[in-house]
Amino acid sequence: MQAPFASDPGRSRGRLHPESSAGHRSEFQRDRDRIIHASAFRRLKHKTQVFVEHEGDHYRTRLTHSIEVAQVARTISKALGLNEELTEAVALAHDLGHTPFGHTGEDALSDCMAPWGGFDHNAQTVKIVTELERHYAEFDGLNLTWETLEGIAKHNGPVTGTLPQALAAYNARNDLELHTHASAEAQVAAIADDIAYNNHDLMDGLRAGLFLADDICHLPIVGPAFAAVDRRYPGLDPVRRRHEALRRVFGVMVEDVLTESARRLKLAAPARVEDIRQLGAPVIAFSDALKAELDQVRAFLFANMYRHPQVRRMRIVSDRIVRELFAHFMAVPAALPEAWRAEVAALDEAVRARAISDYIAGMTDRFAIAEHERLCPRGP
Incomplete structure (x- = not known):
């Protein structure tokens, strides 16, 4: 049974371009299905989180991560x-705007785009689902419901201050009420x-050997999980030990969110989804105690994984690939594929830069590496 503050597809604010109902599917199911069938979703298979795609077969890609997020959600x-x-639709779409090479690629592309407003992966996701996916006869994008677009745009909280260009452009056409919190979903x-x-x-x-199980047993949440498995x-x-321990870590986080969120919802007593948006604070959260413990875990990962020499070496290479591709396309627009070349040839510098940013952001790790080798060969 759904709570009174749950989002109801039958009361959706609709789509920018009106469509007839899907009959046997709810409007939010329809959104989820369109996201799964999007080209940008398939490309997540070859976009990575921390490791570059070719470094191993078992590291998470953006696609496997998105599936895991949807399951937890x-x-x-x-x-x-x-x-x-609705929860699943937002979860599956949340990483569509990521560049190749994870946050390294995003940082490099944002620097390249600094003269023209920078780059933001969340705003890029909105641009992908409202403009860059071009498969339907009657509209660009996926024509998702207002609720799904709202969730994509502000699932991390209200978006205030100067808006990224892509988000500002769409919000001018279809107000997503960016100053409020999103739905609980x-x-x-x-x-x-x-x-x-x-x-x-x-x-x-652990799988990459950047640290050992013994190195993380002093951490909160993680240490007690390993101890429980050993007992x-x-x-x-x-291999079985680390799996059993980390599935317990997973469980601790989920149970904490359920307990803390139920407490906040009871205290707020929202009667409808609009009440969630107007509360001024999130209702879905970790407890303060667990959040403090997770901060210690993230600090360890930052020092021992994200700053590990092996990862940093690949970050340097990835950064150079993105920057050199951007500079090359800006200098030689004819190097772009024909469909993109025609679009940017006669445009001013700012619009051309944005189009090149869109093109690079859509690349997979392996395609970016191959294009860089082809277009920007290093001399002997």
């Missing part, structure tokens, strides 16, 4: 009586993202 959403379909998608990456960064760091399964082989 559905679990939390169902337990709290929210709309699972979108907030669930955001915290599911935190849960997923906290867990899989630990797993990927129940003494002498367990290392």
Whole structure:
């Protein structure tokens, strides 16, 4: 049974371009299906989080991460009586705007775009689902419902101050009420993202040998999880031991969110979804105690994974690839594929830069590497 403050697809604010109903699918199901079938969603298979795509077959990609986020989000959403379909749609879409090479690629592209307003992956996601996906006869983008677009735009909270160009452009056409919080479903998608990456960064760091299990047993949440596994399964082989421990870490985070969110919802007593948006604070959250413990885990990962020499070496290479590709396309627009070349040839510098940014942001890791080798060869 859904809570009174859950989003109701039957009361959706609709789509920018009106469409007839899907019949056997709710409007939020329809959004989810369009996201799954989008070209940008398929490209997430070859975009990575921390490691570059070719470094190993078992590290998380943006696609596997998005699937994990959606699974966690559905679990939390169902337990709290929210709309699972909207939660899943936002969760699956939340990383569509990421560049190749993770945050390194985003930082490099943002620097390249600094004279023209920078680059923001969340705003890029909005641009992808409202403009850059061009498959439908009657509109650009995916023509998602207002609620799904709202969730994509502000699942991390209200968007204030100077808006990224892509987000400002769409918001002028269809007001997403960026100054308010998003629905509880979108907030669930955001915290599911935190849960997923906290867990899989630990797993990927262990698998890559950047640190050992013994190196993280002093950490809160993680240490007690390993201790519980050792008590129940003494002498367990290392691979099973780390899996059993980290699934317990996962469980601790989910249970904490459920408990804390239920407490906040009871205190706020929202009667409808609009009440969630106007509260002025998130209702889906970690407890203060667990958040402080997770801060210690993230500090360890920052020092021992994100700043590990192996990762930093690849960050340097990735940064150079993005910057040199951008400079090359700005100097030689004819190097772009024909469809993009025609679009940017006669445009002013700012519009050309934005189009080149869109093109590079859509690249996978392997395609960016191949294009760089082809277009920007290094001399002997």
